[in-house]
Structure formats: C-alpha cells, structure tokens
Amino acid sequence: GFAKVDHSRANRQDFPEVIYCAGKTNQQIAEIFLNLFNHSQKNIIASRATKENYEAVLKLVPTALYDEAARIIYVQRDNTPVDDKRFILVLTAGTSDIPVAKEAGLTAQLMNNKVEYCFDVGVAGIHRLLARKDLIDKANVIIVAAGMEGALASVVGGLANKPVIAVPTSVGYGASFGGLSALLAMLNSCAAGVAVMNIDNGFGAGRLASMINHMR
Amino acid sequence: GFAKVDHSRANRQDFPEVIYCAGKTNQQIAEIFLNLFNHSQKNIIASRATKENYEAVLKLVPTALYDEAARIIYVQRDNTPVDDKRFILVLTAGTSDIPVAKEAGLTAQLMNNKVEYCFDVGVAGIHRLLARKDLIDKANVIIVAAGMEGALASVVGGLANKPVIAVPTSVGYGASFGGLSALLAMLNSCAAGVAVMNIDNGFGAGRLASMINHMR
Amino acid sequence: GFAKVDHSRANRQDFPEVIYCAGKTNQQIAEIFLNLFNHSQKNIIASRATKENYEAVLKLVPTALYDEAARIIYVQRDNTPVDDKRFILVLTAGTSDIPVAKEAGLTAQLMNNKVEYCFDVGVAGIHRLLARKDLIDKANVIIVAAGMEGALASVVGGLANKPVIAVPTSVGYGASFGGLSALLAMLNSCAAGVAVMNIDNGFGAGRLASMINHMR
Amino acid sequence: GFAKVDHSRANRQDFPEVIYCAGKTNQQIAEIFLNLFNHSQKNIIASRATKENYEAVLKLVPTALYDEAARIIYVQRDNTPVDDKRFILVLTAGTSDIPVAKEAGLTAQLMNNKVEYCFDVGVAGIHRLLARKDLIDKANVIIVAAGMEGALASVVGGLANKPVIAVPTSVGYGASFGGLSALLAMLNSCAAGVAVMNIDNGFGAGRLASMINHMR
Amino acid sequence: GFAKVDHSRANRQDFPEVIYCAGKTNQQIAEIFLNLFNHSQKNIIASRATKENYEAVLKLVPTALYDEAARIIYVQRDNTPVDDKRFILVLTAGTSDIPVAKEAGLTAQLMNNKVEYCFDVGVAGIHRLLARKDLIDKANVIIVAAGMEGALASVVGGLANKPVIAVPTSVGYGASFGGLSALLAMLNSCAAGVAVMNIDNGFGAGRLASMINHMR
Amino acid sequence: GFAKVDHSRANRQDFPEVIYCAGKTNQQIAEIFLNLFNHSQKNIIASRATKENYEAVLKLVPTALYDEAARIIYVQRDNTPVDDKRFILVLTAGTSDIPVAKEAGLTAQLMNNKVEYCFDVGVAGIHRLLARKDLIDKANVIIVAAGMEGALASVVGGLANKPVIAVPTSVGYGASFGGLSALLAMLNSCAAGVAVMNIDNGFGAGRLASMINHMR
Amino acid sequence: GFAKVDHSRANRQDFPEVIYCAGKTNQQIAEIFLNLFNHSQKNIIASRATKENYEAVLKLVPTALYDEAARIIYVQRDNTPVDDKRFILVLTAGTSDIPVAKEAGLTAQLMNNKVEYCFDVGVAGIHRLLARKDLIDKANVIIVAAGMEGALASVVGGLANKPVIAVPTSVGYGASFGGLSALLAMLNSCAAGVAVMNIDNGFGAGRLASMINHMR
Amino acid sequence: GFAKVDHSRANRQDFPEVIYCAGKTNQQIAEIFLNLFNHSQKNIIASRATKENYEAVLKLVPTALYDEAARIIYVQRDNTPVDDKRFILVLTAGTSDIPVAKEAGLTAQLMNNKVEYCFDVGVAGIHRLLARKDLIDKANVIIVAAGMEGALASVVGGLANKPVIAVPTSVGYGASFGGLSALLAMLNSCAAGVAVMNIDNGFGAGRLASMINHMR
C-alpha cells in the first residue's frame, strides 16, 4: 500500500496520526482517514485539507466534519471530560492571522482541551493586549499567532508566567519573505523560553499546547 | 544609569532577570549582577559569560560561581526543595553539543528542577538512543541539543509522549551555515509539536523546560 | 536545428540522453524523442513530462508509454536480463514523497535494475522503518526520498552498510523553503558518506543507483 | 589625490561630509579630516573610528575629540544655539545596544540638536517603557535601537504620534544573523510609517532625526 | 468579534487604523470599514484592496471610493485646510513603479497633505532628474519609489537637504529577488539618513511623510 | 504624463531607450513605443513583451513586428550596413535556454550586428562544444546562455581569447533557485574576465556584445 | 561519560566510528581515540584535527600518525590486501583544493582502497583534463573536489561512465559564499547522477567512494 | 606535482595563467611563479598575495615586484608598446574602494593597457562625477568599483556610450552582507549592458577591460 499508517501512535502518544493532506490525492486521504477511523476510538484529524479533500473523505466516513477556516477535516467522538479550569489561550496580532489560530485551537480542542480566543491584539495598539491581562493571567498555556514582525510573541512572553508558544504566520509582504521575518523575530525573542513553531504551523502549536496542558 | 534592571521580574515570572553578557562591558555585567543579587533572595544567572566577566563579578559578589562549559556565572542560594520525581532529560546528538546542553541543564537546575543528561546518542547509531528508551519514558520534559542535520529531535519527538524542546546547535561546517541546517530541520520536524529554540539557545530551553516541569 | 542530441551518450555512458521536458515545447520534445528513438536500440526516457507532452510524443513514437506519478514518458524495449539478486530499495518518509520515489524507481528500472519500494516509513514512527530492517540488509543500493526535515536519510545511513542516495523533496511548507530544509539536513548528515541529489531529483538518484548497482 | 572631498556638502546639506573610517588608512582619514576642518566652520565627524585612527587625526587637528562608545572622532566648534524645547529621544531595548544609540545621539548633537537617552526599556519587561510614556509624549522625534527581535520599534511606533526611526543592531546570536532578524522585523512593523536604517547605522539615524527635528 | 478595531488610534495618532486587506475576507473588510467609518469623522483607508473588496465595502458604506492604481478604498470627508506651501514630492525611477507611488501619494493626501508627482526620472538618464532640481528644492519631504537597483534614492539623497523616504519596489526580475536588490541598495545608501520602507510599502511612506510634513 | 521618455538616449548612446514591458499597462507600452518611434529614425525595441502587449502596439505602430520566442516587439528600419566579418556568437547549454539566447541575439541584430547561434552544446556532452571550436575562434564576441550549473560559461571562457558574456538562465528546479545557481557559478568562474548579466537578461547581453563588437 | 562510542559500528558498517574533532577538547578526542583503538583491530580515523589534537592523542596512542594536509589523525594497522585493479581517482580543479582531496583520499586508503590523484585540471584550461582521459577511463570511482564555480564535476560527469562524487570546496571569495556557489552548481549538474557532498567534506566522499569501490 | 600549470594559456589567451594565492602555501606559490616565469617572456601576475607570499617568490624570482595596495606580485618585462590613445578609466565611489580599483588597474597595465584613475566620485555628491564627464567621454572602456549600494555603476552606465564593467566591493557593513548589496544592485542596473564581476574581483575586471581595449 501507499501508506504505513502508524497505528501504534494512538497508544504511544495518546492521539492517532494526523494526516497532512498537501501533496496527497483525494483517494489517498480518504483511505488513510478511514483506516485511522477504524483502528481507534479517538478523534481523527486531517490538516491542510481542501473542500475537495473533504468530499472524498465524506464518502468513506459520513460522520466527518470540515472546518473551512482551520482547513481541518475531523471526526469528534471522544467524550473524555475536559478540564474546564485549565484553558489554552490563543491570541492573534491581526485579523489575517485567524486561520492559523483556528488550526491551533481546533487541534487542541480535538485533543480534549478547553480553548479561548482573543483576536487582533497586536502591538500597534498595545492597550488592546493590556486590556486582556486577565485572560493572560488565567490561561494555563498561551499560543500567539502573528505575522509581519511577530512582536506580539515577545510582549506576551514578557508578561506571562507560563509557557508561550509562538507561531509565525505568512501574513505580510515584501521583506516578510513569506513569514520569515516573524519566524526570525520569534526565535530571537528577548523574552526567555518562547517555544517557536514552523511558519503557519497551527497544528504543531495546538499539539504542543495540549501536551503541556495535560501535565499534572 | 545604563540599565533599567527589571526588578519586578522575580515576582512576575518567578525568576529574576537573566543577564546576557555578550556585548556588555565587565563593569556593566558586575554592576547589574550585584543589583540583581541585592534585590531578591533568588538564584542569579548571567549567561554567555567569559572567565574575564566572572572575575569582575566575583569582586562585587564573592559567592558567585562559574561553570565554564555552560558559560554561566551564577549564585545558588534558593533552598526550595526540588521535586525529585519529575526530571528534565537533556539529550545530545554528539559530544560537541555538550556545552549547549549544559547551558540548558544548569539553567533548569538553578530554577529548581532535577536534570538528567544523556550525551552522544545521535541517529548515526540509533541503537544508542533506543537503549535509553527507559529514560525517555520516565522523563517529564525532554531537551534535545543537536547540530548538523538535527535529526535526533524528530526521532525523539516520535518516540516520546511529553513535550520535546529542540535546540539546534552550531556544530557542523559548510552547508550547516552556523546551525541553520539543524534549525530548519527542527522547525520542519514530522514529529508533531516539537518546540524550537534559537541556535545554541540552551538558556531558553532550560527556562521553558522549567516552566513546563513546574506545571501541576 | 534547435537541439544537438548527444548520440554518443548511449555508447559513452550506456544509456541515451534523457530529455528534460520543462521549458521545451511539445514539438521540441517529440522531435528529440523520435531522434533518440531512431538512433539506438535502448530504452528512451523523457523526464518532468506532462500529459500534453506525452500526447505530442505519441504521434511520432506510438510505442511510447507514460507514467503519470513519475512524470516520465518512456519506451521500454531493451530485453537485457535483469540481475534479480541485486535490487535497489526506494524508501520514502511519507506518502507525499511517492512521486519523487517513482521517478527514481522507474528510471532505475528502465536502466535494467530490479527495484523494490517501501513507502511511508518516516522517523515520526521509527518502528515502521526498523520493522523493515530485512529489506535494508538485502538491498544492494538504497534511495531515500524525504521532505520536511529529511531525517530518514541519516537514520538509514546509520543502519545500512551500502551506498545510500538521499533525495530531498519539496514536501513541506513555511521554513521548508521548497525543500531547502531537507536538502541542508541531508548534506549535513551525521551518517558518513550519504550521496545527496538536487531537490526532487528522482531521475538523478535512479541513474546513480543504477551505475552503482551494475558494478561488479 | 585619493579623495575628492565633497566641499559643497556643507552648503548643500547644512553639514560637511562625514568620514566613514572603515577601510581607510590612518593617513587617509587624518588628511581628509584636516581638509574638511579647513574648508568650513562647522563641526566635523568621522564615524566607525578606532583609537588608532584618532591618534592619527589628533596629530593634524589638535582640537579633535574621541567618543569611544560612539566610535566617533569629532570637532565641536559650531555655537549656533540649540532649540531646547525640541529634543530627540534615543531609546534602546537593552544595555548592549548602547554603542549604536550613542553613535546616533552624538551625531544629532553635533548637528545642533538636544538629545535625551533612555536605555534598556525592551519589551521583555514592557512596564519599563510604559513608565516613560511622558518622554515619548514630549519628544519631537524618536530613535529606537534594538537587536534580537527588534520588537521595541513596533511598540513605540504604536504609542507615538511623531516620526520613529528604527535602527536594528547586531546584538544577538544564532538566527539573528548579525542583525537581520531585527532589520526584517522593523521593515515589517505593523506600526505604520516607521523609518528603517541599516543594521548598526546610528549615524544615519542621527542625521535623519536632525533633519526632521529642524523642520519648522 | 474577529477584530478589535483600535478606536483610540484616531486620537492617539491623528488618523484612524488603516485596514490591511490582504488575507481578510470581503465581509471582514466591509465590517471593519463600517466600524471605523462610524467611530470618527476622519478619512478612512483600506490598503491592498481588490475591486471585489471594494464592492463589499460599497454595500455598507456608499460614499466609499476606490483608486485602482493605488489599490486603496477610501472615504474622503475631512475638510481641514491643507497647507499648500508644504508639499510632498513623490518620485519614481520608472513607469512600472507608479502603483507604489500612488499608494504613497493618496495615503498622504488623505492625511491632509499636498502631493506632487514626478514619474520616470531614473538614473539611466540622469538629466531627467537634474532637470527637475527645482521640484526637489521646493519640496518639504521627498518619497522615492524605485525597483531594480534602486539607485535613484541615493542620488536624490545626495542632492536634497530634506528628509528622503525610500520605497523599494518589486519591479525587476532574476536577481532582483522580488525587490530585495532595491531594498538592500537603499539600506546601504551612501547618502546619509535615507529612511527605508518595506518593499512596495507605499502606505508606510505616505504616513511617515505626512507626519514629517506636519511638523512645525 | 506617466513617462519621461529619454529622447537624448538615441544620441547619447547610439540607440533609443528600450521599453521594459513587465509591470506596464498595454496602453502605456503602446504610447511610449509610438513616442520613441516618432522621435528618431532608429530601430525600436520593447522587451519582455506579451502577445497582448504587441496587439496594443500594433494599433499605434503598424510596422511593428513581434518575435514570440525572444518576447520582443520591434521596428526594423535602420539600414546601416552590417560588418559581416565581425559576428557575435550566441551559445546555449540546452534547448530550454533558447528563449534567452534569442532575446540576446535579436537585440544585437537590431543594433546592427551579425549574429550566429549554436544551441545545445552543454558540458554534459562536451564533444559537442569542442566540435564547434572553429566558431569560437572566428567570433568577435561570445554570449553564453546556460541554466542549471552554468558550467558552459567557464569552459568557453577558458577556450576563447575574446570577451565572453555569460547570461545565467532560470532553467532548472529545486536548488537552482530560479537561476541563482547558474548566476553564482558564472560570477565565480575560474576563467578570468567573464562578464556576467542578471538572470535571463538576454537584452543586456545583446547590448553589451553590440557595444564591444562596434569597437575599432 | 561524555561520549557513547558506537562500538557496534565496526561490525555494522565495516569501519569504526570516525571522530569529528571540531568542537571537542583535546582530552575528549584523546580518550575517544584510545577507546576506539582498544575496541577493534581496524584502522582508526579522527578528522578535522589540529596538531594540538594530535599531540594529545599521541600521549595515549603512541602509534598514531598525523597527515597535516588532510587534517587527519590515524592509526594504520589493518593489513587486508587492497585490490590494485580497482582504484579511486581523486581530481581537483586547482591547487587550493588539494587539502580536501587529501582528506578524501586518505580516508579511502585507510578503508583499504587504492587511490590515485590528479590535481589542478580545472576547466579554465580543459585540455589538462582531456589529456588524462585514460585515468578517467581506468578508474572505478571518481571524486572531484572543486571550489569557485565547481564546473569540473559536470564535465567529468559527462565524460565518465562510473559513479562521480562531487565535493564542493570553500575555495573562492565574494559571491562564492564559502563554497555555496560550487555546492549549488554541483547539485544542479546537467550530467546525470552526480553524488554531492557537503562543502569541504572530503571524509564523506572518501567513505562513499570506498563503499562503492568494494561492491562486487 | 601539485600543479598542472596551464602553459598553453600564454598562447591561447595572450597572457600566462594568473596565480590565485589564497589557499596556497608560500612554497607552492613560489614554485608556480618560477615555473610560469621560465615558460614565457610575458609579464607574470600572482593575485591576492600577502607580503609573506612575496618574500617566498622573491627568493626564486629576484625581479619580482609587489604592489601592496593591489595585493599583486608581478614581473614586468613585456615591452610591447602601449596604445596611448585608448585608455581604460577606473572609477571608485569612495576612498575605501581603492584597493580593488588598483587590482583592476595594475592587471590591465600588466596586460599592456594605459590606465587612468578617478577615485571618490560616488553618487552622494554627484557633481564630482559630472565634473569628470570629459574623462568618461574620452575613455575606451570604464571600470567602476563601488561598495555599499553600488549606484555609481548605473549612473556611469547611463552616461557612457562604451562598455562599463562593474565591480562590487565588500565595502560597507550590516545589510551590505559583504558586498552582496552592491552585487545585486549592479546585476539589476537599469543602465543596459553593464558587465558585472564577482565581489572584489578587480583582477577579472582588468582582464576583461584589457580584452575589450585591444579590439580593433
């Protein structure tokens, strides 16, 4: 077969393999999705999915859902109760960063976490962020999605006393070089210990935040 | 004065500001160190420090110590008991990555964490890593320091069910471009949710690992 | 004429010139293909070919075939017996790397080699690779196609005692920079002596593997 | 001769040509300095100067002074009264950025501007900046020197209602790539209209700030 | 809601937040535009806007206008008298740079400035620029938009005794790397104190020019 | 108007301004073309032109011609006799480099030079080049257009005793980075004194070759 | 201990682990060398070694030798007879590439291969290479070390009917970017199937050539 | 031996091989120099030479001279009369570019050309260049050495009606990236047909200028 689905992952890492759709045919995606669906009782995720990918999956797995903003196909069937007192806060610098934020947030929710969003609090008007200091203080883990110069990650990293996960986004133009400017900024953050993800990698941020949020 | 020491940091983030020595004069470093030493009862850290920096500090703060491998000047006086059951595991791919690993490990220790090291378990001889699967399973958080192609981070990220923090090192030559090859590899890890640090940023890794390790 | 077909190549290097289709018109491709077809009795290959290219070739060379996944137009007419005991093993890290793997594999087959494939054995679930250690041990030459961080090449290079040819693929996004991350990782492999190809250059990998596989 | 000193510049642009010392011999610097000194009554500046350069100049121009931190050799003899109500504010993110800030500040002072400094107010502890909101409000033009991720420029650009000039510094390591991370961040600032200078170009910032500060 | 419109910006910085349309949906743009339109009496700007974006805005704000060359949606209702004696001069090196120049010019006009244009005066025929020395002398602030090697900024910077704002454009091919060649050239200008903007960032140039032009 | 056509260029540099079509509207191109056509008796060239551009020009200048391969719109009316004994030789490494070669060749022809072509003599089969040593010896100036690794320029530069102009082309994929590999190779040629042009800049090569070919 | 020497490597891959000296202390190198020396009867290699490293090794392993040009410390004690009919040919473009060639050659010799050298046959004078066509025809595997534009690899790859291993060297300046120009050229070679190594990686080339040369 | 001196080059290309000293030992340089000295009656050049290199050469070739600014060791013994009416003009933007200019000029002189210099006429004070329009008009070929933004090449290219050879220099700092900014600027020159050399490659410029200057 074309894929060696990693069935031990659901046991080894508490969550089944997540399908990365880019570069796969509709049929490959649908077959892997069904395969994963049949081998565990957990939620299933396919990331970077198009509507067309979804239609192919739907034929084999009728309970599959699609979140267009997050570009995620998923099945939600795990009823493990979620700890409401520990939430992951997902911040964005601008409105254009929302899709990445939603990829992160939905991933974390499907891994049994409570998620709160706070969009458009970038540093060009920093009072917007300071006004939500309460959220920063109450959150258990924070994800910051920001493009352009990505400065929000450093400011949040300096305010918070909890893990901050920075996701550079490809929002910007010219010398942003497809997200490189935000990526470099976040890697060089003067706030100590900010965790950096690949450009636009909301999925990875959601997964890391979930692992941290489940620590006891 | 030349510095606005961030005295609220010890309260805001549970640990005083850490001095980044590169680009500062001996005198600046010593004065800031003393200032921090006098304003809290916590441990004090100055990173990227030379022996010369240390001698200047020693004149003002006689209890200061120096770890040459980690390039850290520090004062250890915080006696808060450390939770021995939760340790941070620091892995390196090769022997040349040890200095970065020690910067990470000592930082975490000074922030009241138990640290275990396991050096030289890179993927060119993967049985060395697989032989220490027990350590990976017992650790609470894992830091991976690797240069060259940085593949160790992905392999560990695929084996572990806990947060993995990847620190690319500048070990290598030619097309490693001072650590860029390992950095890009870690950012693109196929293992989901690996947290990436700046090249050679052991300090950041130690700080993040400590924050995660203290979560309850 | 527009092309100086290198007719001595079939003698000089045991295989006729291979047409690189990108940047050529349908007519140029078809005429060069016919020209090569008429000047030797060997198999003929045109790489990076579209379906449209194929239709143009088909009009002049009715026995031409097309492999869509491998993007190769070819004529298979060389009946030299293939040595079944020496096979080239083509591994991929993920499902999305399959097209590059097939370009490599078909090239090697058309140069009279036995080829075995093993897809989707990337390091995020390394047990999948270790489970096929037998294939690695039996193969005569190994080709590894991997995108993202390309770590599979280093792990295979460390396990195998035979030439390993690494082909970085453009699978990935963000800081993979179109395959650059995998390319740099492979060039910096800590496993000694891995041969690196250009990004997505399955053709070159197949050709090199064939040359090595025919050594006696 | 080796230099065509631009003597019309003092008239054309209100200030004589400034000598860029890097790559010039001691003798070349001294002769150009003397030449400029003799052709106008204005202040004279040589930037990027070493102590050795200064000693050579001193032999020909005994009234020359040297500011080691700013790496500037200068003659101060212009007594035009300075407008004390309009000052240029020079901010730095950290202590290590001070040399660049001083190159900017001294340049502006020698061009007849009042300059105020405020060091070490980077975003890792943003209260330090907010505490000096009064200075930001009173300044006529603001220069921000910051390395690492250069986020301070965006935060100040969002707070201030006056021209902000951002100078990325080469402070940092690893993926800061000698100031590139801060440069890209500043070019992509979400705060509209931030003026960006070359890495470590305090001189240019001082000159631009002076031109703006003299507008009526 | 999806956006935290920065309503204090009109007071804080004399002009309302400007909407960056790229990456936003038609509906998001229209709603933010209406929101900004309702919260102040100032002119409103949305940059990087397509015709489609405009149609969506028009439904909610019937007085909105669209400048296709400048890619700006705007409302012009602020009748504050403009100081006709102080104008901003916008120069371009070639005809292909005009769109960026118009983004700059229209931005400045909507911020209550008089703007003059002078297109196609690049250095390949430098007499064209020298012939307009009068304009350079009369202007209060100068914006230079140039692609390819961006040399015009340096020549103007050497001729003018007033702030020069350089906007590299993405005009060019091959080793211009989408505007990088012009950007680097402008950052390294031998003319002292040239202010540099991001590639194609006419908006930022217009905003900075306006701030400087309003100084008294 | 939108353009300041450089009418003195035909006198100053023996040939009128050449229109660079990319980034200009059809109408702009047509008007500038007509303008140039009316102001001299020389040949007229518009480069990087699409068929659509041509149709617009044709309406205003009915004698205009279009060479699709070279992407050039031109008027040929200069009857100055061409020196047949001095020809410019245009070589390509492969068939895919022909468009760039034709841009160079047609440019030189329109500037009154005799041009000879020799395509597809790349170094993978170096006998093809050596077989045309006679052409290399007879030519007065040589242009080499090559993509991929651009090695042909160095080999020709080592064989010829006359100016060699190297044009890197964007032919290739992966780590050719749109022509960068060939560009760097040509800049670093071990054959002394090779003149390098921008990627795909056939026009510049033709113009330089023409200037050299007309020297007496 | 600081190192987990991979003792199974001598069995797994027919040759013990090779010590990469850069970034290790003298004592670490000496101890690992002794450890390897004691655990097998094979030859031992430490690469990238300084004279100082050698002196430290010599104290623990008195039979160790040092090749200064190749920067290799080694012990030669394996008396397995070498197959004299199969030799590896090591070519260089210039005299400055010799150190890398010797690192490759000595590595291959210590792995029981016959090695022939042919220096300074770069393409600026291609007759030098053509004059040694006999060597190319007789060799079993070819290594090409070249800096600057690295064109030699493509020319040899086009002439030879056997595996060609290309090692870019850091010989060059300016836009050679420390070997990047040669590296890119080799990756984009128009000669099919050239195996590429990291910049200056003579060791890897020697190891790969040895593996291929031992195939039967 | 270590070098295959290309003795046919003096005949093939009218001038003997030029020794590139970087990366060669003193002894290698001296022996190659002597070898070249003995095999022809032409002038001999060794470029990128240190004083130490010179001393080694002097022992074997007592008539050798050394130009420290140009970093060239040479023997001048060719008495072919030089055509005084055709001179090569070497311009520099600043004083710091003089060493590169001298490498170019001395190379051309040793190849029997008359050379004129005009230093420090960069575009920051363009009247200095315009004042020497006579020199530009009288020269037969022009070399422009410039660092930083390299704008001088474009301005000269627009003024002159003869071949212009642009040599980017590594003069500059920060985002000049060792000469990259000037290199890119020159490759993208809006003045048609400028020939570009590698960064700091005065030698190549001198050689190309000489070839062109000798055309009849």
Ligand SMILES: Nc1ncnc2c1ncn2[C@@H]1O[C@H](COP(=O)(O)O)[C@@H](O)[C@H]1O
């Ligand atoms: N063309 C533009 N280029 C750069 N920044 C812009 C542009 N247009 C608007 N902005 C800024 O982008 C920010 C808006 O980001 P967002 O919240 O995503 O809309 C605002 O602070 C604007 O000042």
Ligand SMILES: Nc1ncnc2c1ncn2[C@@H]1O[C@H](COP(=O)(O)O)[C@@H](O)[C@H]1O
């Ligand atoms: N959006 C994503 N970004 C990065 N990695 C992903 C993403 N989605 C899935 N993955 C990982 O990609 C790997 C799948 O590769 P493949 O075998 O090609 O499907 C899995 O190990 C996933 O953990």
Ligand SMILES: Nc1ncnc2c1ncn2[C@@H]1O[C@H](COP(=O)(O)O)[C@@H](O)[C@H]1O
């Ligand atoms: N997919 C491919 N990747 C790299 N090189 C190729 C490929 N296919 C063919 N080639 C080589 O490209 C050269 C042909 O170039 P051209 O003359 O432009 O057709 C031949 O030497 C082939 O060996």
Ligand SMILES: Nc1ncnc2c1ncn2[C@@H]1O[C@H](COP(=O)(O)O)[C@@H](O)[C@H]1O
């Ligand atoms: N300064 C220089 N820059 C570039 N190439 C040079 C220089 N000096 C000599 N060369 C060339 O470098 C080659 C010599 O390389 P090698 O055999 O290593 O001495 C010759 O072909 C020369 O033409």
Ligand SMILES: [Mg+2]
């Ligand atoms: Mg916003």
Ligand SMILES: [Mg+2]
């Ligand atoms: Mg090791």
Ligand SMILES: [Mg+2]
């Ligand atoms: Mg998979």
Ligand SMILES: [Mg+2]
């Ligand atoms: Mg500080």
Ligand SMILES: [Mg+2]
């Ligand atoms: Mg024009």
Ligand SMILES: [Mg+2]
């Ligand atoms: Mg061909």
Ligand SMILES: [Mg+2]
């Ligand atoms: Mg040589």
Ligand SMILES: [Mg+2]
């Ligand atoms: Mg000067």
